[in-house]
Amino acid sequence: MTVNSRGDRALYQQVADIIRADIASGKLKAGENLPSEAQLSGTLGVGREAIRQALGVLRAEGLIVTERGFGSRVREAQQRRIVKLRRGDTVIARMPSEPERREMDLDQGVPLLVLTRADGSSELLAGDATALNA
Amino acid sequence: MTVNSRGDRALYQQVADIIRADIASGKLKAGENLPSEAQLSGTLGVGREAIRQALGVLRAEGLIVTERGFGSRVREAQQRRIVKLRRGDTVIARMPSEPERREMDLDQGVPLLVLTRADGSSELLAGDATALNA
DNA sequence: CCGCATTTGTACGTATGTATG
DNA sequence: TCATACATACGTACAAATGCG
Secondary structure, three states, rough: OOOOOOOOOHHHHHHHHHHHHHHHHOOOOOOOOOOOOOHHHHHHOOOOHHHHHHHHHHOOOOOOOEEEOOOEEEEOOOOOOOEEOOOOOOOEEEOOHHEEEEEOOOOOOOOEEEEEOOOEEEEEHHHEEEEEOO | OOOOOOOOOOOOHHHHHHHHHHHHHHOOOOOOOOOHHHHHHHHHHHOOOEEEEEHHHHHOOOOOOEOOOEEEEEOOOOOEEEOOOOOOOOEEEEEOOOOHHHOOOOOOOOOEEEEEEEOOOOOEEHHHHHEEEE
């Protein structure tokens, strides 16, 4: 598995593809730490920015989480709470704004579910911790 | 409205806050073009990278879309198709992977809804174009 | 159709700040 | 205290797409 600067895809996309595949295949397991940016940079032979962009893609996909001063690790599947929908309830999905994300303490790449009950009341639900059931 | 390098928030977050507020207030209307990165850089007195990071935040929130060689504009609300949920249907939300995003031609910052019908069949729905109704 | 200016995308380097262990 | 690691932010350069004359 290596990157190719002559490929039609950007280096950082190729890096993201490699890591995503490693996660999907189980070569990188949930909760496991990724190599540091510097290590990935050296191993794959690309600059740190390409590595950081790749990790940014994977964070936006909700596949990894990164902690400053520590590193990145494969995000673990969240326990899902099942929310029963009743007749007349409606739901839409969207991404939280940054302030909302901090407020609700959500990881990057986690969508929000806006549940509006038939009576007009509404709730914000973390998309990775919620399963809807009609 | 200006940025402050001594603030406790990063410059790019401050820039994102300003533009987000301009969108929320209607000062920047749906479909309207944002100033170019170079213009924002000059106007706000920060480097291009801080501007690009700010725009990246807003893209991830689904607030703007960017076209290479053209610029960024405020994303317009999508017409939502209403999907009726029947008893036994379940739905979870997640972000698409980059390959899925390109495949389904989704903008950044648009979540995916995975609808599994009671009979076991499932569908992928664009979160910004779908409203669930139980 | 062609060339040009504009604009975003990619990728590198460098430096400094800040959190973790 | 200290090394490690990520975050922020500047600069530079070139590639690639768009729109216009």
